[in-house]
Amino acid sequence: xxxxxxxxxxxxxxxxxxxxxxxxxxxxxxxxxxxxxxxxxxxxxxxxxxxxxxxxxxxxxxxxxxxxxxxxxxxxxxxxxxxxxxxxxxxxxxxxxxxxxxxxxxxxxxxxxxxxxxxxxxxxxxxxxxxxxxxxxxxxxxxxxxxxxxxxxxxxxxxxxxxxxxxxxxxxxxxxxxxxxxxxxxxxxxxxxxxxxxxxxxxxxxxxxxxxxxxxxxxxxxxxxxxxxxxxxxxxxxxxxxxxxxxxxxxxxxxxxxxxxxxxxxxxxxxxxxxxxxxxxxxxxxxxxxxx
Numbered sequence: 001x002x003x004x005x006x007x008x009x010x011x012x013x014x015x016x017x018x019x020x021x022x023x024x025x026x027x028x029x030x031x032x033x034x035x036x037x038x039x040x041x042x043x044x045x046x047x048x049x050x051x052x053x054x055x056x057x058x059x060x061x062x063x064x065x066x067x068x069x070x071x072x073x074x075x076x077x078x079x080x081x082x083x084x085x086x087x088x089x090x091x092x093x094x095x096x097x098x099x100x101x102x103x104x105x106x107x108x109x110x111x112x113x114x115x116x117x118x119x120x121x122x123x124x125x126x127x128x129x130x131x132x133x134x135x136x137x138x139x140x141x142x143x144x145x146x147x148x149x150x151x152x153x154x155x156x157x158x159x160x161x162x163x164x165x166x167x168x169x170x171x172x173x174x175x176x177x178x179x180x181x182x183x184x185x186x187x188x189x190x191x192x193x194x195x196x197x198x199x200x201x202x203x204x205x206x207x208x209x210x211x212x213x214x215x216x217x218x219x220x221x222x223x224x225x226x227x228x229x230x231x232x233x234x235x236x237x238x239x240x241x242x243x244x245x246x247x248x249x250x251x252x253x254x255x256x257x258x259x260x261x262x263x264x265x266x267x268x269x270x271x272x273x274x275x276x277x278x279x280x281x282x283x284x285x286x287x288x289x290x291x292x
Contacts, residue, residue: 042117149180190244
């Protein structure tokens with residue numbers, strides 16, 4: 001799932017909700033803080049993004065990032081002060097991003113030390129102080145996906161002299177990637193397949209251009225089937241299975257609404273808006289080779 005597009009959608013729905021649901025929510029007298037805070041097991045903390053909403057009478061085209069907030073992360077009795085990253089790469093904020101939405105991107109806060117370890121089962125609390133606003137949120141790190149595996153680790157692509165041959169290759173049983181894992185408690189997961197080569201060659205330059213990355217929606221299952229048509233470039237692809245929490249799923253599901261079914265966007269931030277959640281993942285790889 002594209003997390004920046006989630007943030008874009010969140011702000012768009014928020015503005016509409018404030019403007020259209022006068023009986024349910026008053027127009028705010030001041031800017032509010034929108035939080036998009038993600039923790040990833042085994043990875044540094046660097047994806048805590050803050051920005052302000054716009055008042056209905058504000059003529060600005062974009063909301064302003066917040067770079068002077070006091071942001072503290074608690075893991076039990078331990079606390080870690082985060083600092084803003086002004087060199088944050090807006091084109092690749094995290095493993096679930098596919099495109100930048102620069103006008104809606106806030107400042108990323110990160111922890112500069114090496115003593116903060118995000119581990120499965122940990123409970124974290126986030127505190128944000130900015131001017132007279134005080135925000136809090138809590139989350140825990142889910143378990144790593146269990147027994148994640150793929151039926152194929154290498155795929156060899158022959159030369160195709162016509163489209164029919166390509167279609168037959170796509171649907172050949174030997175080229176169907178079946179991903180499997182254990183999920184006895186019916187937890188939500190989602191998948192990403194990302195070509196990790198710097199300049200990968202496309203499978204066929206005559207085919208319509210496609211993204212180098214595939215992203216699924218969150219789902220409950222123990223298997224996922226991918227046709228060879230999903231793989232559009234040569235080289236190594238990392239296939240990542242994310243174990244996600246219910247709050248992320250609720251945010252994703254509510255992003256499917258339109259103006260005919262307008263509800264307040266999901267938020268788990270006390271005193272503000274947005275989401276604070278954690279992910280755990282496992283990775284397998286698939287290499288696409290050209291037949292010699």
